[in-house]
Structures are given as structure tokens and as C-alpha cells.
Amino acid sequence: MDTGTRIVRYSDANVQMRARLGPSLERVFFLSSATKIFRDEGQRMLHYDRWLGRYLSMWPGDCFMRVDAAGEMAAYLVGCPDSAAAAALFSNIGYYPRLWRQFADYPAHFHVNTAPEHRGHGHGAALVEAYAAHCRAAAIPGMHVVTAAASPAAAFFAKCGLRRVTVVEWQGRQLEMLGRKF
Template structure:
């Protein structure tokens, strides 16, 4: 049995963030770093804003024994997150679509726990939070030929826009 918990509701945030970091590096395609500082900067690029500015929108999937098996970092207002546009490469490529799909997220599941519905549980949990807040849509950006595209289509992300090698997938909530 898997349960979801917000970072802000966990008693040991440091342990949760350490698990997030571990899963992040187990999931990323980048494996070579010039230094520990370079590795830390890469992590900050993709998770730093979320942990500092939107910890209430970080969801963790916890196994029965409390082990973190997945996480989702979310942002409810992509257009209003100016710092992300300065930090994440190509963030603004799809800015013209943010009004219809204001919220976005990144999700990763620990190897060995994938293909068990955990990613979908995290995505649906974030979408439910956004819907309850009156947010009309949620989106993500991935690579055109990424293996996760079919997962997102099955999860209701049917509005697709391609720009170069990037693919925007949107899911209407209201």
C-alpha cells in the first residue's frame, strides 16, 4: 500500500529531501559531473526552486514501511514563477500555453518501484490539488521521443504541442 504525503507534513523533511535527491539521480539521464559542486548545481536547477518556494506542492509516495519510493515537485503558477524561467533551460518555450495550463510538475519513481501505478498516483494527487484550487489545467514538458510520453497520454495529458525536440503535454482540470 502506497500513501501520499506533502513535504510540509512530514516530520523529517531532511530525510525526505535526501530521498528526493537519491531518486532524482537514479532517474536522470545525466550521470557525469565535473565535480560535487557541479552535481549539486544540477540538482538545484531541477529541484531547488520547488523545495524553497513551493514545498507544499512536493508530494512523496511512501511505502508501508515509510520508505520514499517516488516524488513529485509541483508549481501551481508557471507564469508567476519568474525564477524558474531564469533557472530551468527552455522554461519559457511554451509560456504562451501557461494561461490554459498554469500548473506544472516533475515526477520520478525509484527504480524497482516503477510500473506499479505510483507515478500515476502522484500525478493524479497533484492534479486533484490543482483542481480543488480552481486551476484550469496542468502541464509538463518532455522530449518528443521520451519513453514517458505514453504514460502521460494514458494519464489524460492529451493536448500536445511540439517545438523542436520538446513536447508540451497538457491536461484540463476544469
Template sequence: MTVRLRPPAPADLAALGRVAYETGFFGGSAARYFPDRRLFALLWVWPYLHGAGGPGCRIAEDKHGQVLGYVLGSADPVRYRAALAQAGVLGLLASVGGEVRRPLACWGYLARLGRWGSPHASEELYPAHLHINLLPAARGLGLGRTLLTAHLDALRAAGVPGVQLSTTAENGAALRLYRRCGFEVLARQPTDLWRPWLGRTTEHLTLGLRL
């Protein structure tokens, strides 16, 4: 498969949002817990395309321009929080205006996320964070490692001292990739965030890499 990497742009929101939504439940569709894909894209992708995206953000696409996956992140926690807050306001306005499908279910999940959020590492040591997602058809080709390596190289070139990410014990394939690239577990805590959909407690993990 011929694949090229390129930086994202605001016009990529729909394509990146589709990847995020189709992989947002441990590699499967986020529709199980979040009914509105547009709101999902707004909260999980929009901030990186509107002021918070750091060095190394990349889209992977095939020769036809079809987006296969991405790595997105921010090296500025303050800027990221400001962009996320702006996205939250836009999402709230869309929910009140009737543009969001089943807003109570969506915001109910977000309330659970606020209650059972992931632990975080020191922003002084690990100011950057990242997210990487691949469509099922693009897995097993080494593309995840290609994206992650490109992102980490760009962070190093920019002088970023460290990067962290959050995941769960359910993401076995992703954990193997992160560990192969040198990430270590910095914090872990049990969480009931996913209990309505998994039927059990799982474990949040924070991984970090000093650059």
C-alpha cells in the same frame, strides 16, 4: 508493496535530490551530463521545497520510509521563477566556493539548456507545471498513475485551470502515462540539447491538461 503518499518538506531535499539525479537522464542517472548531484538537487528540487511548491506535491515512500518517487510542481509561475532564481544564486555561490564537483561541466549543460529550452504553453491557460520521477524499482506498479492522479485532484480542488509539463520523445513510458491521464501535446520542437549524450537530435514536447 506498501506505499504511502505524503507532502514534501525542506528536510526531504537529499532524498528527493537522489531520486531526481538517479532518474534525470530519461529514467537513468544524470551523472552522464551533470557531475554534481548536490547542485542538481538544488536546481531541480529545492525551489519546490522553499516557497514554490503548489497543491498536490507528494512523496511516495515504502513502509520503511524509503523514498520511491515524487510528483512536484508549482501553480504560481512568478513564485516558481523567483525560487529558481534564488536556487541559481545559491548554486553559483557554491560553484565559486569550490563546493561543486566539476562546475564548468555542470554550468556548460545549463548553458545548453538555456539555448535549447523546451517550448511553453500559455501560463494563463496552464499556470501549473509538474515533474514526476520514480526509482527503477518502483516502476510498473501503478505508482506513477497514483502520484499523478493525486496531484491533479489537488490542482482541481484548488481551482487551478490547467497544468503543463515538458518532456522529450525519448520518454515513452512517461508519455503513455500522461496520455492515459488526459494530457495532450501542445507544442513540439526539435532539439540538440541532448546531442552530446544521445548522438542525435531529439524532440522536446510540451503537454497540457485543462482541469
């Protein structure tokens, strides 16, 4: 693991740091996104808002960045502490209602992405552990993530101690909800 980095909570970052790291967040988001082609800039920004922007604005205390010694972002994690309470915000995600029954045990959910040049150094795992500690401290009973079943991401989350909770079919793909209780 790279020891020349630190974890910064987005809500603790000052205005200058947020402004400096904003382009890095966007860069890592789009490099990591499975969707690469957009009809126009409006569609591109809706995608950004759905999977990153709303987290930064609504739950900045649940968003963490791994920053290197030069102050550059290596990875980020954005989370929502209460998936059931936020259901209306995610009504445009077709599989979301199918997971509703699991939210009592795994209320928090998150997304984590690492810059390609920083992958394989433990940054993502460190952020998952930071978010787990944050959830435990807030008395949140569990957290979850949703990813394609049998994907490299699913294997990564299993290494981070998340276990299969359920599998749902969505748009011809099997999606796996992986969770960890505290």
C-alpha cells in the same frame, strides 16, 4: 497498484520525516536524471536545485511523496502552481520562454520520478492524480509537463490523461509539452 503505500504532501511532513526522506529524494532524483556526469559537486548540486531543490523550498505544498509501509519513499512529484509567475526562476532553461503562451491554460507544471525498484506499480500515476486533484482544488485551470517527444515518459503521461499541447525544438531535440485542463 500497490496499496501498502500512502501519499504525503511535503509541506505536511514533519522535520524528522523530511530529514529521513531527504536522501531518498536525492537518490531517486539522480537515478532518474538524464544527466549522469557532472564537472564537479557544485554543478551536480546546481542541477539538483534546478529540477528538485527549488520546488521543495519554494512550493512545498505542491510536492508529494509516495511512501511505503516502512516509511521509505517510492516516488515523488514536485510542482510549481504558476509557471508564468515563476518565469524568472526558470530563465536558465532555454525552452521555457517558448512555452509562455500556453501557461494561461496550463499554469501548473510538475516533475515526477519513481525509484527504479518501485516502477511499474502505479506510484507515478497516483502522484499525477494527486497533483491534478490539488490543482483542481486550488482552482488552477490546468497543469503541464515537458518531456522528450516520443519518449517512454511521453507515453506514461498520455496514459495519465495529459495531451500534446505543443512541440518545441531545443538543443537538437524535440520536446513535447503535454497538458491537462480541469
